[in-house]
Amino acid sequence: MSSALLALGRRRTTAERRRDRERDIIRATRELFDERGTIDAQIDDIAKRVGINKALIYRHFAGKEELFALTLVDYLGELDDRLGAVDNPRRAPLNRLKALSEVFVDFCLEFPAFTDCAMSLLRRTGEELFGEITEPVMITLGTAMAAALGRIAVVLEAGQRTGAFAKADTAYLANHLYTQTLGSLHMARVGLIVSSGKPGHPVVHHAEVATVRATAITATLATAVGRFAYEGPKKARRAGDRS
Structure with missing residues (x-):
């Protein structure tokens, strides 16, 4: 397999991982919404629910409002x-x-x-x-x-x-x-x-x-x-x- 195809495969895998993580973050946000309401759903709690550092959330979303949207x-x-x-x-x-x-x-x-x-x-x-x-x-x-x-x-x-x-x-x-x-x-x-x-x-x-x-x-x-x-x-x- 050529290096170009390998690189393409890696890019696709990275994109898939990114989409999966975004879905995990949204799912965790909704779970916390349903458990506690929107006011008590904090970014720190969402990150803990997903098992990631909260800084990673801001790599996927422009801010809290975008995640909530x-x-x-x-x-x-x-x-x-x-x-x-x-x-x-x-x-x-x-x-x-x-x-x-x-x-x-x-x-x-x-x-x-x-x-x-x-x-x-x-x-x-x-x-x-x-x-x-x-x-x-x-x-x-x-x-x-x-x-x-x-x-x-x-x-x-x-x-x-x-x-x-x-x-x-x-x-x-x-x-x-x-x-x-x-x-x-x-x-x-x-x-x-x-x-x-x-x-x-x-x-x-x-x-x-x-x-x-x-x-x-x-x-x-x-x-x-x-x-x-x-x-x-x-x-x-x-x-x-x-x-």
Whole structure:
């Protein structure tokens, strides 16, 4: 075997080892997320779980945010598999959307760290994200999100064709429902609701998980069925010009 072929074999082996280590790091991060939550998952603990020096993690990932983003990709891949397992194009669109919403809500309840991780990214602006996460990872994250969101958009389109759902921009609405559900499930994560009592004395109640779950699913269906139209900035401006 020529020296060139040997060198190529070594490069391939090195690349494979790198990919395997990256998968090990992401798997360890998710394990710690599920055990402790995102706040208590530290780089030192992740490195110990994998059995490497923490400096090696920064050779594979630009930083903690990038590692967390790729861990979110792992969650999103599993979520999309679960959504695909229950989606049936032969069912009525409302029933299809209800089944998808139930899976999404239950996934958030089963993996609270997924909700935390997803919400953490949503709180950042695009400029902040591109400052913390490299472009290839951003593309990977966007692709993973688009898979699940695209599945929801297809159901919304089917419902609009039959008249079951209000006409709206399905890409926008799918993203809205994703964000809306994450926000609702954060209430279950916190476990508290606040109401007014005597002046200056708010009352804190426990948020029942079953109630939050039912409300989140109902809100998804109501938003899809509701009679409104997302017109976008151009139409909105035209309407303003006429007023």
